[in-house]
Amino acid sequence: xxxxxxxxxxxxxxxxxxxxxxxxxxxxxxxxxxxxxxxxxxxxxxxxxxxxxxxxxxxxxxxxxxxxxxxxxxxxxxxxxxxxxxxxxxxxxxxxxxxxxxxxxxxxxxxxxxxxxxxxxxxxxxxxxxxxxxxxxxxxxxxxxxxxxxxxxxxxxxxxxxxxxxxxxxxxxxxxxxxxxxxxxxxxxxxxxxxxxxxxxxxxxxxxxxxxxxxxxxxxxxxxxxxxxxxxxxxxxxxxxxxxxxxxxx
Amino acid sequence: xxxxxxxxxxxxxxxxxxxxxxxxxxxxxxxxxxxxxxxxxxxxxxxxxxxxxxxxxxxxxxxxxxxxxxxxxxxxxxxxxxxxxxxxxxxxxxxxxxxxxxxxxxxxxxxxxxxxxxxxxxxxxxxxxxxxxxxxxxxxxxxxxxxxxxxxxxxxxxxxxxxxxxxxxxxxxxxxxxxxxxxxxxxxxxxxxxxxxxxxxxxxxxxxxxxxxxxxxxxxxxxxxxxxxxxxxxxxxxxxxxxxxxxx
Ligand SMILES: Nc1ncnc2c1ncn2[C@@H]1O[C@H](COP(=O)(O)OP(=O)(O)OP(=O)(O)O)[C@@H](O)[C@H]1O
Ligand SMILES: [Mg+2]
Numbered sequence: 001x002x003x004x005x006x007x008x009x010x011x012x013x014x015x016x017x018x019x020x021x022x023x024x025x026x027x028x029x030x031x032x033x034x035x036x037x038x039x040x041x042x043x044x045x046x047x048x049x050x051x052x053x054x055x056x057x058x059x060x061x062x063x064x065x066x067x068x069x070x071x072x073x074x075x076x077x078x079x080x081x082x083x084x085x086x087x088x089x090x091x092x093x094x095x096x097x098x099x100x101x102x103x104x105x106x107x108x109x110x111x112x113x114x115x116x117x118x119x120x121x122x123x124x125x126x127x128x129x130x131x132x133x134x135x136x137x138x139x140x141x142x143x144x145x146x147x148x149x150x151x152x153x154x155x156x157x158x159x160x161x162x163x164x165x166x167x168x169x170x171x172x173x174x175x176x177x178x179x180x181x182x183x184x185x186x187x188x189x190x191x192x193x194x195x196x197x198x199x200x201x202x203x204x205x206x207x208x209x210x211x212x213x214x215x216x217x218x219x220x221x222x223x224x225x226x227x228x229x230x231x232x233x234x235x236x237x238x239x240x241x242x243x244x245x246x247x248x249x250x
Numbered sequence: 251x252x253x254x255x256x257x258x259x260x261x262x263x264x265x266x267x268x269x270x271x272x273x274x275x276x277x278x279x280x281x282x283x284x285x286x287x288x289x290x291x292x293x294x295x296x297x298x299x300x301x302x303x304x305x306x307x308x309x310x311x312x313x314x315x316x317x318x319x320x321x322x323x324x325x326x327x328x329x330x331x332x333x334x335x336x337x338x339x340x341x342x343x344x345x346x347x348x349x350x351x352x353x354x355x356x357x358x359x360x361x362x363x364x365x366x367x368x369x370x371x372x373x374x375x376x377x378x379x380x381x382x383x384x385x386x387x388x389x390x391x392x393x394x395x396x397x398x399x400x401x402x403x404x405x406x407x408x409x410x411x412x413x414x415x416x417x418x419x420x421x422x423x424x425x426x427x428x429x430x431x432x433x434x435x436x437x438x439x440x441x442x443x444x445x446x447x448x449x450x451x452x453x454x455x456x457x458x459x460x461x462x463x464x465x466x467x468x469x470x471x472x473x474x475x476x477x478x479x480x481x482x483x484x485x486x487x488x489x490x491x492x493x494x495x496x497x498x
Contacts, residue, residue, distance in 0.1 A: 026355055119338035126298055127352055128327030 014210050020132040021140070021209070034138035042104050042139065042205075043146030047153075049103065050096055054154040057095060058161030061086050066171040076172040080162070080180020085189075087158035093193045094241055096154045097200035100147065101233045105208040108139055109229035112212025113222035121213070136209035143201035151197045155190075192248045199244060200237050207233040251276050252297065252408065252440055257306030259289075259296055266292050268464050270306070276407075276440045279431050279454045283445055284461035285486065290444045291412060293461065297442065298330055298410055299323060310408065328356055331401030331439075333411040333430075337393040339385040339400070345372070346381040349400045356404060371399040375429060391422040395429070402433060409434065409441040415450060423447065427454050448487060451475065460486070 025031035062083045069078055112135055115121050124131035159181055166172045172180075208229035215225040252274040259267040266289045274280040282290050295301040297308060299315065307316050310326060318326065339348050349368045353359060359367070372381070375395040385393055394414060401409060411430060415423035431454045434441040445451065451458060455472035462468075462482050470478065475487060488494050 030354060115340075118336055118341075119334045120340055122300060123332070123334060123338040123340075125300060126327060126330060126332045127355065128324045129355060 021136045023133045038138045038142035050150050054157035055161035058158035059165035062162030062166045077176045077180035080177040081183050083162040084181040092154040093196045101204045105230045106226040108208035109212040109226040113215035113225045116215045140205045143205045147201035148194045148197050203236045204233045253309040255307045257303045277438045278456045280442045280457045281455045288461040289464040329407045331406035331409045335412045337397040341385045352403045375399045409439045411443045415447045
């Protein structure tokens with residue numbers, strides 16, 4: 001019973017916080033500047049890790065697919081087709097979001113949590129500034145804008161990684177792979193994938209903001225809040241992955 | 251002038267403030283003193299609106315905050331400056347940006363005008379050539395000064411200081427105390443200071459409110475506090491060997 005009550009308490013607290021986050025910013029100019037800073041630190045800073053993961057992920061998917069369909073009855077371009085499908089539908093949006101939950105989520109919870117325990121949030125409130133809105137909204141908007149860009153890049157690099165692996169290993173010729181990745185292409189799948197990404201971006205930033213905003217105590221508690229933020233947003237990503245897939249892929 | 255009328259505040263079943271009636275005058279340094287846990291911080295948070303009182307009222311120059319709507323409270327907050335115990339400077343911003351922040355958020359001044367005001371405030375707290383430094387690069391005493399500069403940037407009518415001397419050496423403490431007193435006089439602010447530092451009490455205690463277990467136990471001036479016969483006050487004032495010897 002206690003656990004269920006606790007979950008509802010947390011959800012209520014989260015919804016109340018979000019109702020304060022989604023308000024009109026005090027100054028548009030300040031908001032735009034914050035947004036640019038966040039796009040830079042949440043997005044541009046994550047380019048490297050997203051690129052590396054994607055190339056390797058694509059390579060592994062291609063090799064595994066080739067290994068699994070090692071049969072003379074299956075045409076080799078299937079490797080290209082299957083790799084593309086896996087990357088676009090699942091690996092890029094979900095895996096990259098999980099990685100970003102770790103990287104971006106802990107950063108946000110740590111940053112906002114530190115501001116809470118050092119009274120910087122109180123200082124904002126005293127001035128008459130809506131601190132939840134000022135601190136969390138730019139991060140949510142920035143992530144919802146930049147994560148789809150990162151994931152699109154990841155899709156491209158993943159498919160490219162698959163090409164490298166397949167061709168270097170010699171399981172399939174380059175033109176065959178290219179033919180594979182062009183077969184039965186459905187643009188809706190990209191839409192599905194990027195929709196997932198936008199939802200995940202919202203989950204990561206709002207949940208991490210929530211844990212940071214309500215941190216209390218000292219450095220130890222801020223660390224704990226970061227860990228909770230990462231764990232909770234990862235679980236929610238997995239859960240919403242299932243829900244959105246049920247809704248969008250019939 | 252701030253009038254506190256019969257306020258009560260409890261957390262769950264724990265009564266933290268009881269029946270507090272107090273008046274803080276304009277142009278004076280008003281002190282709230284008391285032992286750790288007596289309710290000083292809670293009282294100050296109620297005054298600045300970070301906490302809601304359970305009953306009673308607080309009047310800022312005659313206007314009651316319980317009668318104010320959201321927007322009126324918001325504009326009242328712009329007349330309040332607060333100095334936090336740990337300074338609470340924004341550590342992602344430079345000293346200059348910290349002091350400029352309230353100006354950027356609440357005025358439409360040009361950058362040059364804002365910079366003028368920032369430099370005026372920094373100069374007022376005796377800080378030079380630190381504009382471009384980050385909070386992590388300056389000492390605790392300097393942070394306190396920057397925090398004072400930020401608190402007075404919008405020319406507030408009311409200044410609140412939560413333990414302005416904690417973590418400072420005795421000399422720096424006196425400098426900060428005097429600075430707070432001077433700007434209180436100069437800008438005719440109503441200043442409320444939370445402290446348990448007896449030095450400050452003697453130096454700048456024009457009006458002192460002594461809290462004891464959440465009740466207003468005694469009030470008076472720094473002259474009166476040394477000669478009162480109230481037992482709890484004496485226990486507090488003459489808590490250390492040094493002060494007991496001085497009394498003799
Ligand atoms: N948010 C809160 N929830 C529950 N109890 C609280 C809360 N804030 C303060 N208290 C309690 O109220 C009492 C007064 O606390 P307060 O922080 O005002 O003391 P203080 O006089 O400022 O002490 P110090 O000199 O140590 O800062 C304490 O017993 C404290 O435990
Ligand atoms: Mg206190």
